[in-house]
Amino acid sequence: MPKVGQEPIRRAALVSATISEIGRAGSLDVTVGQIAKTAGMSTALAHYYFDSKSALFLAAMRHVLGGFGASVRRNLKPAITPRDRLCAIIDASLGPDQFEEHVVSAWLVFYVEAQRSQGATRLLRIYTRRLHSNLLHELNQLTNAPTANRVARGVAAMIDGIYLRIALHDEQLDFRGSDSLVRDYLDLALASTGAQIREIN
Amino acid sequence: MPKVGQEPIRRAALVSATISEIGRAGSLDVTVGQIAKTAGMSTALAHYYFDSKSALFLAAMRHVLGGFGASVRRNLKPAITPRDRLCAIIDASLGPDQFEEHVVSAWLVFYVEAQRSQGATRLLRIYTRRLHSNLLHELNQLTNAPTANRVARGVAAMIDGIYLRIALHDEQLDFRGSDSLVRDYLDLALASTGAQIREIN
Amino acid sequence: MPKVGQEPIRRAALVSATISEIGRAGSLDVTVGQIAKTAGMSTALAHYYFDSKSALFLAAMRHVLGGFGASVRRNLKPAITPRDRLCAIIDASLGPDQFEEHVVSAWLVFYVEAQRSQGATRLLRIYTRRLHSNLLHELNQLTNAPTANRVARGVAAMIDGIYLRIALHDEQLDFRGSDSLVRDYLDLALASTGAQIREIN
Amino acid sequence: MPKVGQEPIRRAALVSATISEIGRAGSLDVTVGQIAKTAGMSTALAHYYFDSKSALFLAAMRHVLGGFGASVRRNLKPAITPRDRLCAIIDASLGPDQFEEHVVSAWLVFYVEAQRSQGATRLLRIYTRRLHSNLLHELNQLTNAPTANRVARGVAAMIDGIYLRIALHDEQLDFRGSDSLVRDYLDLALASTGAQIREIN
DNA sequence: AATGAATGAGCCTTCATTCAT
DNA sequence: AATGAATGAAGGCTCATTCAT
Numbered sequence: 092m093p094k095v096g097q098e099p100i101r102r103a104a105l106v107s108a109t110i111s112e113i114g115r116a117g118s119l120d121v122t123v124g125q126i127a128k129t130a131g132m133s134t135a136l137a138h139y140y141f142d143s144k145s146a147l148f149l150a151a152m153r154h155v156l157g158g159f160g161a162s163v164r165r166n167l168k169p170a171i172t173p174r175d176r177l178c179a180i181i182d183a184s185l186g187p188d189q190f191e192e193h194v195v196s197a198w199l200v201f202y203v204e205a206q207r208s209q210g211a212t213r214l215l216r217i218y219t220r221r222l223h224s225n226l227l228h229e230l231n232q233l234t235n236a237p238t239a240n241r242v243a244r245g246v247a248a249m250i251d252g253i254y255l256r257i258a259l260h261d262e263q264l265d266f267r268g269s270d271s272l273v274r275d276y277l278d279l280a281l282a283s284t285g286a287q288i289r290e291i292n
Numbered sequence: 293m294p295k296v297g298q299e300p301i302r303r304a305a306l307v308s309a310t311i312s313e314i315g316r317a318g319s320l321d322v323t324v325g326q327i328a329k330t331a332g333m334s335t336a337l338a339h340y341y342f343d344s345k346s347a348l349f350l351a352a353m354r355h356v357l358g359g360f361g362a363s364v365r366r367n368l369k370p371a372i373t374p375r376d377r378l379c380a381i382i383d384a385s386l387g388p389d390q391f392e393e394h395v396v397s398a399w400l401v402f403y404v405e406a407q408r409s410q411g412a413t414r415l416l417r418i419y420t421r422r423l424h425s426n427l428l429h430e431l432n433q434l435t436n437a438p439t440a441n442r443v444a445r446g447v448a449a450m451i452d453g454i455y456l457r458i459a460l461h462d463e464q465l466d467f468r469g470s471d472s473l474v475r476d477y478l479d480l481a482l483a484s485t486g487a488q489i490r491e492i493n
Numbered sequence: 494m495p496k497v498g499q500e501p502i503r504r505a506a507l508v509s510a511t512i513s514e515i516g517r518a519g520s521l522d523v524t525v526g527q528i529a530k531t532a533g534m535s536t537a538l539a540h541y542y543f544d545s546k547s548a549l550f551l552a553a554m555r556h557v558l559g560g561f562g563a564s565v566r567r568n569l570k571p572a573i574t575p576r577d578r579l580c581a582i583i584d585a586s587l588g589p590d591q592f593e594e595h596v597v598s599a600w601l602v603f604y605v606e607a608q609r610s611q612g613a614t615r616l617l618r619i620y621t622r623r624l625h626s627n628l629l630h631e632l633n634q635l636t637n638a639p640t641a642n643r644v645a646r647g648v649a650a651m652i653d654g655i656y657l658r659i660a661l662h663d664e665q666l667d668f669r670g671s672d673s674l675v676r677d678y679l680d681l682a683l684a685s686t687g688a689q690i691r692e693i694n
Numbered sequence: 695m696p697k698v699g700q701e702p703i704r705r706a707a708l709v710s711a712t713i714s715e716i717g718r719a720g721s722l723d724v725t726v727g728q729i730a731k732t733a734g735m736s737t738a739l740a741h742y743y744f745d746s747k748s749a750l751f752l753a754a755m756r757h758v759l760g761g762f763g764a765s766v767r768r769n770l771k772p773a774i775t776p777r778d779r780l781c782a783i784i785d786a787s788l789g790p791d792q793f794e795e796h797v798v799s800a801w802l803v804f805y806v807e808a809q810r811s812q813g814a815t816r817l818l819r820i821y822t823r824r825l826h827s828n829l830l831h832e833l834n835q836l837t838n839a840p841t842a843n844r845v846a847r848g849v850a851a852m853i854d855g856i857y858l859r860i861a862l863h864d865e866q867l868d869f870r871g872s873d874s875l876v877r878d879y880l881d882l883a884l885a886s887t888g889a890q891i892r893e894i895n
Numbered sequence: 896a897a898t899g900a901a902t903g904a905g906c907c908t909t910c911a912t913t914c915a916t
Numbered sequence: 917a918a919t920g921a922a923t924g925a926a927g928g929c930t931c932a933t934t935c936a937t
Contacts, residue, residue: 098917203319253453299899344928519806534922737931747933902932
């Protein structure tokens with residue numbers, strides 16, 4: 092009796108193990124052997140489910156990015172006003188879900204990987220652009236286009252920069268709980284253009 | 293009398309080749325062989341001047357960080373008012389010097405390397421903390437301590453975030469010339485606390 | 494189901510090849526590559542079965558030492574009187590089994606290796622001490638303790654010394670068949686203390 | 695003004711450093727660099743005085759062997775009776791001069807080296823044969839030829855065996871001060887053949 | 896006489912990937 | 917579906933040796 096329906100389970104285990112191992116190593120210098128072991132299977136089987144190491148990395152990246160997307164959508168659901176929706180996006184980016192140590196590491200590693208792997212670049216850009224267009228969409232309802240564009244870029248940059256600092260684990264410069272930092276910037280930027288942030292209601 | 297005085301020349305060539313190769317590869321996956329070849333010498337000679345690959349990487353990192361520090365000091369020289377000095381720091385961080393393709397790559401790679409190498413972590417933290425304390429010093433003259441602290445963190449994050457985006461080479465989301473973005477954030481943040489940014493007005 | 498059960502075969506082949514190559518080279522300056530080739534496999538596979546070169550050497554040493562131990566036990570089986578048992582030990586040490594060229598080389602090399610490798614020292618001492626205590630046990634039944642101790646050391650030294658000379662392959666000073674030399678020394682030493690060597694006479 | 699007469703000094707320093715380093719390493723795995731450093735000069739200069747590493751080793755070997763030969767001659771000088779002369783040889787072999795740690799190591803290493811290097815084999819055989827003929831010459835005056843031959847081989851073997859054990863540094867089996875062991879063997883062997891060991895005088 | 900500089904060759908080890916069962 | 921077995925390719929590092937001054 093062949094085991095049936097193992098594929099999704101195995102693949103998920105491998106993806107999860109990949110993220111975990113990347114987090115542990117703090118880099119892409121993770122062997123397929125380590126990943127397979129963590130996932131509880133042989134190296135050969137890992138290659139049976141993923142054609143190559145980089146395919147596995149891409150799947151892991153897709154997983155992290157997907158998790159982030161879902162988090163955004165979840166946060167966005169109850170949000171109604173544009174500002175609420177902007178905050179929802181910020182929270183999704185810097186919320187506790189995305190702060191687990193190995194997720195932070197993974198993001199950082201993906202940025203580096205994007206310098207080499209075509210696929211990684213593509214995936215990362217999809218995220219980048221989607222984030223940007225999400226922000227833009229809301230901002231356009233609150234201010235003029237040029238400002239919206241600038242603020243969107245500022246918010247996105249700040250989010251990523253905070254990530255970067257967190258990855259350094261420097262207790263002396265604690266960046267945890269920096270979501271309010273981004274929110275403040277947002278409010279300031281909008282206020283200065285006379286945007287009507289909080290609708291009267 | 294022996295052939296002499298090659299050491300500084302060779303070491304410089306190796307450091308430069310390292311940065312260049314990291315930039316070309318977009319990662320630390322650069323062999324000593326490649327670096328040595330680019331630097332015009334044998335692998336053995338590279339090991340003659342640097343005890344190990346990671347020693348070479350640290351030297352390269354030190355070089356980049358040092359270049360940045362020099363750039364800051366240069367910009368700071370003519371700046372008098374606190375705001376001028378803040379802008380000088382921002383400009384040094386995002387000025388054309390630091391925008392050469394391989395320098396951007398190198399920074400990114402160093403962030404990843406810092407997750408593993410003790411030495412890399414130390415070097416990067418020195419930079420991080422110095423940047424922070426530089427910013428803080430000026431900000432403290434313009435606003436109260438808590439605000440200064442927050443703004444310093446915001447500015448630093450934004451700078452690094454912009455770097456990160458630039459490393460992606462996404463033409464659709466061009467981040468070049470984003471220094472004004474940071475400056476605007478700075479002015480907004482200070483204005484909101486009633487800081488006396490510009491002496492005479 | 495995988496191809497399986499190769500491990501013992503491969504390990505044995507590697508151990509055997511190691512001894513053979515050491516014999517051929519007359520030293521530990523044997524590359525893993527040579528050994529692997531002789532054993533009919535790739536270098537990588539050799540490392541798959543033995544974690545490191547020195548682990549392989551230790552295994553080879555253990556093999557030789559084990560072979561010697563077995564030879565001693567085999568010879569000891571039919572021996573009844575103490576003197577018979579002493580001769581059995583001597584014969585095992587200098588018998589034809591231990592005279593194969595590469596075994597001689599291996600012993601010599603192990604002595605040198607023992608000056609560096611902790612593991613090698615330990616293994617060699619186990620052999621040395623066991624030989625000594627074996628000899629001592631029998632000698633104690635034939636003479637007083639101080640004499641037993643001295644003779645045991647004398648016998649052991651002579652055995653090893655003969656080995657050393659044999660390793661030189663000097664036809665002019667042939668040491669083959671020197672077991673009687675040791676036996677004579679033994680008898681002389683015991684006779685001089687009035688030991689009752691041969692029960693009935 | 696060129697330094698004059700440096701050659702013998704430098705060569706002696708290198709030979710001495712070689713023996714010392716071999717002793718320290720316990721094997722021939724000593725780099726020319728280490729030796730040169732210990733001898734207080736550059737690697738290049740070491741090669742200037744010795745064509746190759748193995749030439750240097752041979753010189754070191756010659757030095758040790760020569761030292762031993764001198765020690766024998768010195769001991770032999772005041773010895774008159776054959777037995778005295780035999781003891782003189784034994785003492786020279788196992789006297790304190792030859793027991794310095796690095797000399798013991800060097801001997802052992804030379805035995806191994808002799809398995810490979812033609813030159814080393816030749817040198818070692820010269821020593822071996824000379825020792826043998828020295829012993830034989832005295833023994834022939836005390837007993838018949840076959841016995842003399844056997845005893846000479848026995849004495850030589852025992853000496854070398856003791857060396858071997860000493861090289862192991864096993865405190866539990868202390869072989870220091872084993873010269874009397876050899877002397878006792880000698881006396882026993884001669885007595886058994888009715889040799890007139892001590893002339894009446 | 897002396898040395899810093901330089902290299903080619905080689906070794907151990909690792910790893911992604913494939914094969915055979 | 918699953919895995920032990922197997923390998924080619926490569927990389928970091930060392931070292932004896934030579935060169936240029």
